[in-house]
Amino acid sequence: MKQFIASKAFVVRDGKILIVRESAEYKGGTNIGKYILPGGKIKPGESHIEALKREMREECGLEVKVGAPFFVTQWQPEINGEKIQIIAVFFECLTESDRVTLDSNHGDFQWINPGDYDRYDLNAGGKDAFRAYLERSQINAR
Template sequence: MSQDSATAAYGQQVITACAVVNKFINGKPSILVAKRAATKKFLPGKYELPGGHVDYGENPEDGLKRELLEELGLDVTIGSLFAAFTYINEIKGSHSIELLYFAQAKEGSEPTVNPEDHSGLLWVNEDNINLVEQENGSDDQELPYLKKSLRILNNYESIKLG
């Protein structure tokens, strides 16, 4: 059964998988964030790492690939599991476990906006990460991981070049 962020799941645990889709733009590591549609009941108009709910019996990486294709038309290669955290979704009445994976778009695959899911896309880097914090607030649970992933990608590039 496919779910969304507003489908009731009172007292249940829900697994979500999200992608730190990254690429270098003008020599800087950048990460794709999507702005949730204003019509969404859960976190409307907020920036998020793209992804979604893992279906019952589905491998998290497969669920993430499926969600990115469905929501953004984006075909990706999934990398390492980067982080995990939990939160309560008051709209669903559920406890969510969010898994974050590094990912890269496959050659020729570009993200597109599906207005039912998102109102825009933004590539963030160390120069504009403040836009996400201003829009979402400093208590956004994904924000520390977004910042940490940028630091990791910056260090990776330094190591690669050094």
């Protein structure tokens, strides 16, 4: 089984989080039609932060400031008939812009309140990341 490591962005702007939906045309997609947190595979020689900044520019047209990682998970989707393992590290990121320009692999985006994540058709990794983010927020508020 192939294994990939991905950097995923929890982009925060004005208290809202950016989610994007994979389009039906995305050939390498594992979450067609579902909302996900933006980000993707780390290329050989790239750091998590370099990969995340690159992915945010490519997928969303956004420049981000990458903060600390707050959640790690894995899942095993099938792509083109081959099962793979994706290990994803989620980072809190900040952006000064709310102007999102999606690439052709993504058909929609939303800025959502973190507590409303369950109203959207998010992939499992995204749901887990939102739960971890909210739990961490409650701990930090104490």
